[in-house]
Amino acid sequence: MSNKPNIVYFVADQMRNDALHHMGCKASITPNLDALLEEGVSFKNAYCQNPVCVPSRCSFLTGLYPHTTGHRTMHYLQDPDKPNFLRTMKNNGYEVIWVGRNDIIPSDCGKSDYCDVYFDGRVYENRVEYIDQDGLSYHVDKEAVDTSVPGYYSQHIGIITEEQAHTGGHMMNDWIAVESALKYLQERDDPRPFFLYITISYPHPPYACENPWYSNIDRSLVTKPRPSAMTLPGKPSMVKEIARKQNLSDWGKDNFIEMRATYLAMVSRFDYQYGMLRDKLIELNYYDNTSIFVFSDHGDYTGDYGISEKVQNCFEDPIANVPLLVKPANQFACEPRISNALVELVDLTQTVCDMTGIQTEYIQFGKSLLDTLAGNEFHKEAVFCEGGRIHGETWAMESGHGPESTYWPRLDTQSSEGPEHTKATMIRMKNLKYVKRLYEQDELYDLDNDPQELNNIIEDPGYYNEVIKMKDLMLTFYQATGDIVPNRRDKR
Numbered sequence: 001m002s003n004k005p006n007i008v009y010f011v012a013d014q015m016r017n018d019a020l021h022h023m024g025c026k027a028s029i030t031p032n033l034d035a036l037l038e039e040g041v042s043f044k045n046a047y048c049q050n051p052v053c054v055p056s057r058c059s060f061l062t063g064l065y066p067h068t069t070g071h072r073t074m075h076y077l078q079d080p081d082k083p084n085f086l087r088t089m090k091n092n093g094y095e096v097i098w099v100g101r102n103d104i105i106p107s108d109c110g111k112s113d114y115c116d117v118y119f120d121g122r123v124y125e126n127r128v129e130y131i132d133q134d135g136l137s138y139h140v141d142k143e144a145v146d147t148s149v150p151g152y153y154s155q156h157i158g159i160i161t162e163e164q165a166h167t168g169g170h171m172m173n174d175w176i177a178v179e180s181a182l183k184y185l186q187e188r189d190d191p192r193p194f195f196l197y198i199t200i201s202y203p204h205p206p207y208a209c210e211n212p213w214y215s216n217i218d219r220s221l222v223t224k225p226r227p228s229a230m231t232l233p234g235k236p237s238m239v240k241e242i243a244r245k246q247n248l249s250d251w252g253k254d255n256f257i258e259m260r261a262t263y264l265a266m267v268s269r270f271d272y273q274y275g276m277l278r279d280k281l282i283e284l285n286y287y288d289n290t291s292i293f294v295f296s297d298h299g300d301y302t303g304d305y306g307i308s309e310k311v312q313n314c315f316e317d318p319i320a321n322v323p324l325l326v327k328p329a330n331q332f333a334c335e336p337r338i339s340n341a342l343v344e345l346v347d348l349t350q351t352v353c354d355m356t357g358i359q360t361e362y363i364q365f366g367k368s369l370l371d372t373l374a375g376n377e378f379h380k381e382a383v384f385c386e387g388g389r390i391h392g393e394t395w396a397m398e399s400g401h402g403p404e405s406t407y408w409p410r411l412d413t414q415s416s417e418g419p420e421h422t423k424a425t426m427i428r429m430k431n432l433k434y435v436k437r438l439y440e441q442d443e444l445y446d447l448d449n450d451p452q453e454l455n456n457i458i459e460d461p462g463y464y465n466e467v468i469k470m471k472d473l474m475l476t477f478y479q480a481t482g483d484i485v486p487n488r489r490d491k492r
Contacts (some may be wrong), residue, residue, distance in 0.1 A: 003289075008198070012297075017322055036325050048296075063349030101200075208262065209269055226318075237422075293325070299318050320385045322345065324345070381473070386426065388438070397411075
């Protein structure tokens with residue numbers, strides 16, 4: 001029997017860091033994740049490397065920044081010859097169990113190179129999909145689409161029945177994914193250590209949840225959203241245009257509160273499902289020798305700035321600052337706490353390498369979290385997030401969605417050749433966040449004095465020296481990570 005630790009990635013889709021109770025959200029109910037603090041670390045300042053699914057996942061499953069591999073949009077997955085940590089773990093003696101969402105490997109590529117077991121959660125005996133998978137209207141009957149309905153583009157549904165939750169689209173997939181993972185762990189008979197990569201769809205919109213989680217959220221404790229981008233002169237044109245097209249300004253305060261309450265209910269259900277997995281690991285005597293990583297690929301606006309869901313080239317904390325909780329196996333030193341260290345999802349791969357003694361067959365750019373888990377509060381001077389496209393990259397647009405799609409306000413705006421879909425990069429260091437934009441005004445926020453990122457102070461001369469320093473760090477970042485010499489020489 002190997003003494004190497006088991007590794008678990010329990011991954012949410014679109015969960016913001018401030019949706020956890022222990023991060024200060026009074027309305028949130030996350031007892032299982034809160035309890036992780038008794039033996040692990042929750043990172044307050046963890047950042048994804050791209051604020052949408054595919055580029056983020058391609059980043060944290062490689063240890064490479066998105067610009068290094070060209071992963072900046074939803075429709076560019078990994079080529080078979082590209083680095084992938086699932087395959088690295090499999091090739092180094094781990095049983096790799098992949099359950100849930102893909103968003104990494106093209107459908108015409110087999111999964112056998114990447115894992116020993118794969119179950120996507122979409123096929124289940126005697127169960128059918130209730131809500132369609134293509135992101136089309138969730139608010140009205142498709143035979144009578146009326147996009148002028150107030151809140152049509154909010155993606156809010158609200159309460160669903162238990163039957164719908166277990167027979168309805170990605171809502172069903174989560175339950176099947178968790179149940180399948182637990183069943184496999186119960187029945188597995190393999191002496192190898194395992195790497196369980198389980199990816200949950202919640203709390204990705206549509207915003208919908210069943211009881212008891214839906215009713216458990218105290219609406220009086222739910223915070224109101226940040227002001228609409230339409231009222232904030234320094235915000236980027238992307239969020240302004242999406243806010244205009246979603247047209248939620250007259251939707252009403254109560255509806256926004258209900259949307260945010262439903263979202264928190266989805267987070268609470270995710271917490272419950274994590275608790276199911278933790279309890280199974282304890283029951284099977286895996287828990288002590290298992291390092292658990294709970295995190296999300298990116299966040300969600302949930303009404304902040306007057307918009308829903310996410311966007312490819314903006315970096316406000318609701319979508320860029322993600323939960324990251326780590327409970328290391330008992331053999332690794334850990335000082336349980338909420339850590340203020342600046343960390344990135346790109347750091348996960350090197351952390352697991354250090355825990356397992358495995359080294360990737362390529363250069364990666366993450367920094368191991370082991371010292372930080374042990375109590376060191378300094379990890380990195382700065383963290384980065386990036387996205388968008390240059391003008392002319394029409395192939396990088398996400399086409400195929402008309403006004404009947406609830407994603408249309410974002411996707412149509414992303415097709416603009418104006419400033420909206422500018423290529424952009426964020427750097428966060430200490431209390432400052434700077435965004436370099438290619439086709440429009442840069443952004444600068446003092447998070448101590450303006451935690452909601454409402455006032456763009458890029459033209460304030462008092463911050464001149466800080467901006468110069470961050471620009472220099474960003475240049476160094478791109479110079480150090482911009483390309484990689486292939487690890488395999490060509491024959492001459």
